[in-house]
Amino acid sequence: MEAPGLLKRCAAECIGTALLVLIGAGTAAFNGIITAGNNESTTLADIGVIGFAFAIVVIAMIYTIGKVSGAHINPAVTVGLASTGNFPWKEVPSYLIAQCIGGVIGAFGIVVVLGMDGVFLGNLGATVLAPTTGYMQGIAIEAIEAFILMFVIMGIAVDSRAPREWGGLVIGLTVGGIIMMTAGSTGSSFNPARTFGPYLADSLLGGKINWAQFPVYVIGPIIGAIAAAFAYKIITSSRQLPLSNEISHKEVVK
Template identity: 35%
Template structure:
């Protein structure tokens, strides 16, 4: 006997969040969540750049795990409040498929960017002036040998992976809710591991914008907006239009 995808209940967002909740509450959750995500990830990356970590510095694996693990915790803590997007690519992808109201998009995007700025400021305050002057607050940068077009493609592909996992585990009721936080966190860590040597592995326009604005390092920002947004929207559309409607074999 086959079964079809069960769409989320009307008015429900990611992880069962209430789309009719007040903008103040959901916006605050997005702001705080993005700030924590950026703070933990960039502080960890700055440890490596400054060589202050025990053992002589952190490797890319450590940074990827820091971002992934804190996202697991944040999804579990805030998913039911705002949907824990924490990423404009996720917000815009969901809006493009009708799973998130366009009227709420400006609030979420503003909260995510402001949260990322606050997260970068927290890294600066925690690690001191060297974090900004020497480590540039772990701003994502395109490798010297990576053309701009390829950098956009890399960011689009890895964000596609993340958003595909998010919309799958957080909107399809066939997926057990307990699996969602770990799946999303692992997807982010894997995406960063792939992209970090090439583009820094932003996988999130806000994650790039926040530290860049605070550090004053604004080069290549178009890569970290265009690539993730394109990959996120494509992933959301693919799942909504094709995969969510598929029937498993009888």
């Protein structure tokens, strides 16, 4: 079966990232509205619900568009795969643009669902550093988050020996778990497109966004994803795979 063309794969990435932001960041925005209305602080239970929402949509997207585009839905994942030769560099810009456009579409979708309260009370689920989280610390945390995600992706979705039928579930639950642990420090993005969409939409609609923090959500995830891809490659480099498996390995990420 012939692989889908680049345009179709980019369309899949755009839709997948849009739904990721709509459901995941949208849940965070809805929680912001509720907590603001009740004059309450976000609890660990709230973060758990947000993490579960992200897990659900990631699982759904992997099983829905994974066979079309690989379901990266995250620029850091795309760059991480390309850094170890598991994705062609010439297609990276197209994927990144599609993902960022999808993030913006998803953010405006939150406005459609939640109205302007989603902007002024929920901040469209935009990620921000906690008052106690320093700039460099934020980059380090985002790098750690992306490292965990990318390391799991390499093991369950890229490695030819992996039971790929479990890939979507494992990756989705990993995303949810990461968010539950780190959301209090950085908002737990580890996805530049997930942060870019709400940042841009919120800014255009009159919300308050600190763009000075945006590099945290780009630099950290990309560093973490690249480090994880190379780390996995290094620890498995002594393993000799049959030629047929090597070919299959390359086809998975195209």
